[in-house]
Amino acid sequence: MSDARPYDALLLLSFGGPDGPDDVMPFLENVTRGRGIPRERLEEVAEHYLHFGGRSPINDQNRALLAALRAELDARGLDLPLLWGNRNWAPYVTDVLRQAHEAGARRVLTIFTSAYSSYSSCRQYREDLARALAALAAEGRTLAVDKVRHYFNHPAFVRTNAAAVRTALDRLAPQQRDGARLVFVTHSVPTAMDDASGPGGNAYVRQHRDVAAAVTAEVAAGLDREPAWDLVYCSRSGPPSQPWLEPDVNDHLRELAAAGVPAVVLAPVGFVSDHMEVVFDLDTEAAQTAAELGLPCERAATVGAAASFVAGLVDLVEERAELARGGSPDKPFLGTLGASHEVCPAGCCRNLRADLPAATGADYAGPVPA
Template sequence: MPPPPEQAQPAEPAEPGPSDISADPPAGEIQAEPDVGEQLQESRLQPYDAVLLLSFGGPEAPEEVMPFLRRVTAGRDIPDERLEEVGEHYFLFGGRSPINDQNRALRQELHGELRRRGYVTPVLWGNRNSDPFLTDVLREASDAGVRRILVVTTSAYSSYSSCRQYRENLADAVAELREEGRELVVDKVRQYATHPSFGRVNTRLVTDSVRQLDEPDDTKLRVAFVTHSVPVGMDDTSGPGDGEGNLYWHQHDELAHVILDEASATLDRSLDGALVYCSRSGPPSQPWLEPDISDYLRQIHEQGVTHVAIAPIGFISDHMEVAFDLDTEAAETARELGLTMVRTPTVGVDPEFVSGLIDLVEERAAEAEGQNVAHPAWPGEAMPAVCAPGCCPNLRESRPALCGRD
């Protein structure tokens, strides 16, 4: 059982508390350009009082590893002995996941981009499974006068675990606060795997990785597009309830094909590759999406391939799945096989990606104000910000979810 999925960028100094809703961070963090400060709007990004970056979370010290894993696997009857095996992955990195530092960095960049566009809307940060916990952040925001929040998740694709589960956690948090007499309205930007900025940045990064490999023979080079594996049943039901399913796989597959086509055209080559997976967990009897990245590396080695670019397009930052599954395990497999490997960076805090997220924030704000707005997509079709009934269902139990019509 690999580390639990961390859906989320180099470490940055710690920011102020997660629910600090002041418009201006302390000196030395985010500084507006001299001419920008004079142009800031008097109001925030209407109709929202704050933007919330919502992520999976991860431990930040060895003593936090087991409590974190117990929270992630609650209700699944996984014994501590098995969780301790998973915990060893974290202990290889000092018992600290990189994900929270990455979220601090992304939060800072999102705030900076909002300021560059003339907004003083604060950006909050909360996690589903570790401190700062989502409910605590929303409670503190409510105490500070926040009434309407727009959520940006660190998960780009459409499936239960990468979308609806976030919506369920939001519903739980808002319901708990309502019992305390606190009323919050929470909206969310649409899933952004098909947003042009996400595709363009990934294309540029993969193109650069192929250049780094410096192997002119296309038959000896492959691009492995990696994402988190999910149960086949979860993929089969991903997407709107009245659709064909398999939207999780389809979004990745479309993006991988577009990247190969664009990189081939840019480099005047005929590149080949495949969509592969990492971080499979669950009982052996349960089918998950395959092939595993290490199995794929062995397969292409037998075919005479000598160079491979590993592109983690399923993730937005270099968190534990990337650090352990790719930079540790897959890299070791490549060394054993004698493959020359380059690991493509994730989109992280690339300015074009950050700008695209704020485009989505502005898009959702305009929708909430009743405006008709465009929903750019490349490749594929744009997902709605308000999910359709039955979209990416919970196959284990029926639970309420926010930001949808069910």
């Protein structure tokens, strides 16, 4: 029987994005505050959003995911209020948690719209949660927040990505498909951030490589051979003097074309939905690069609101609830790294700029579950 106790609300916590041209620069300033990103880089990225009317696709995609989660929760008889909050734009997470508290919530479970370990994809979300909980505590509102484990290697995430890669391969001509290269893409981060990711460091790259290998193995089950694959990066935004993860997807496409690779499938496994880094960096820039090279290129879908992925998220909700009740649920995974933690170890994905409290971690001293 489905059971979400002891949680009395579920929060989808996301990045946020502008809803119109006037929002674009304030949003980017929110995202980059304190990071020393040059103004000219912000203006360059702003043009990416303005190319699409100044509206990020992430908001509508989160609404679609919320609707799919609501349907899956209802199908399992989980009468759990479903919330949506963002780090960098409305609805802001502090406001959403305040409203949840006013509605009677006291223990909230959260799902991040990011599957991996790193400062920007996990700890920064946890810092924002800690900041929100501190603000509510100052108002006399006590609220506890837990999170589901990192789901990069959950079977639902891996297999939904594999299905998308197979669909993309099928769009290639037969003579292209046979030697097609799988190019897995994620957001680049500073190498120092990867060095600090996870409890032992370098978790960001290790997790992505493990997912790429697991997705490739799933895809190969229906083929005569296992495709060759690479892990590449997009959306670098730091100053040239700062080392970031490489290679860039466009540089890599040029190398593959020069090597005579007949076709490429771009698989954006680093992203949950088709937000700006996908629709601009891949569907616009990388697609243009491939066209200029004469390199046949198909882009696999992100997991988005696919039924298989959404079912996996609700499985994670039930898993975390059972753990909170003192149970020992199965924690399925694919790949070699094992199931991730729900409570982050002390110092996990440490903040290289400041020592800030981060909720849902072993070293968090703020409001905690009873």
